[in-house]
Amino acid sequence: MTTLEQPTRARPAYREVEIEVQVRRRETVSDGVVALTLAAPDGVDLPEWAPGAHIDLLMTPSLVRQYSLCGDTANRAEWRVGVLLDPDSRGGSQFVHDKLHEGATVRVRGPRNHFPLVGSPRYLFIAGGIGVTPILPMIAAAQAAGADWRLLYGGRTRSSMAFVDELRRHGDRVTVCARDAGDGASFRANLTAALAQPGPNTLVYCCGPEGLLTAVEQACRTWPEDSLHVERFAAKELDPLAPDSLVTFEVECQRSGLTLTVPQDKSVYQVCEEAGVDVLGSCMEGVCGTCECDVLEGEPDHRDSVLNDAEKARGDVMMICVSRSRSERLVLDL
Structure with a gap:
């Protein structure tokens, strides 16, 4: 087991590991969705995690995908993920469905949490399709x-909606x-009604396809800041009216003692x-x-889909696989 020190500011910091796990159970939980229960072959406890956390499945050296943990946070012996077979799969979900049967092994890295559940007396959870997976442990924690x-x-379709049976209780x-089932209009109506007015002491957690997230973000514009928390499956489209970053800029890697020039055609990560420089990345x-990397000096140009507006405004961290700079020089904790 390899332990990775990956503390993150203002987010739950876990003992990340990179470890080979075995598929202990595989269940079909809806049309096109399988749930995998993963455990260490030697039975050692896996790192603790909290609702909203995800792990990386390292299926091949070039095929790494992230999946939300959706099991019981108190069960240190097992992790559970739910995986939808995407008809437009770039290889990840196809690999899971074709190769990861009971008894198979796969390398995993994590856990990591960029969608943490904040304490609140009230929650409105909104899920679209496989976006229900991170919501399941959140419901358990709220309960x-x-x-x-x-x-x-x-x-x-109702037959494609994972974990419906678990939610019936x-x-x-x-x-x-x-x-x-003709409930599309009902879902939109429920969504409109639920978000029409800010709920007192209510936090909104949403995960699902981009169309749903965009609609919820627009509806929550009148809600208090930090009421809405979202997690995306794919990168959010950049605002074309946002100020342009510099074409080239310098990055000082403070711990490494290097100063590097980032050209237009390469990312900070590259x-x-x-x-x-020792950097860790996955989705790119x-x-x-x-x-995620701490910013010690300079003004990042945030192009990620992880940080919320308030976190971007603070400018103390950036995702170096896509974000760039609005200042001539960035000093990073690398």
Whole structure:
């Protein structure tokens, strides 16, 4: 087991590991979705995690994908993930569905959390399709804390909506809307009604396809700052009206003692890696948060889909796989 020291500011910091795990159980939880229960072959405890955390599956050296943990946070012996077979798969979900049967082994890295559940007396959870996976442990935590909560869960077809059976026990706290059952309009109506006015002492957690996230972000513009928390599957489209970053700029890697020039056609991550600086990355799209780095001086140009607006405004961290600079020089804790 390799332990990785990856503390993150203002986010749950875990003991990350890189370890080979075995598929202990594989269940089909809906059309096109399998749930994998992973455990260390020697039975050692896995690192603790909290709702919102994800792990990397290192399926091949060039095929690394992130999946939300959706099991029981108290079960240190096992991790569980749910994986949708994407018809447009770039290889990750296809590998999981074709290769990771019971008894198979796969290398994993994590856990990491860029979607942490903040304490609150009330929650509105919103999930679209496989976006329900990080919401499951959040519901369990809210329930255990005695918080008031409800879930709006939408999908294409009821048969494709994962973990519906697990959610039934919560009764009318959960609203399930499937388009094939004629519930598409109902889901939109429920969403509009739920977000029309800011809920008192209410936090909104949303995960799902981009169309849903965009609609929820727009609806929550009148809510207090930091009410909304989202997690994306893919990179958010950049604002074309945002100020342009510099074409080239310098990066001082303080711990490494190197000063490097970042050209227009390369990322900070690429330049640092080529210079032998120890950097860790995965998605290279600004989605997973693996490459998060502390900014000691300078003004980053944030192009990621991980940090919220307040975190971007603070400018104390950046995702070096996609973000650039608005200042001539950045000093990074690398």
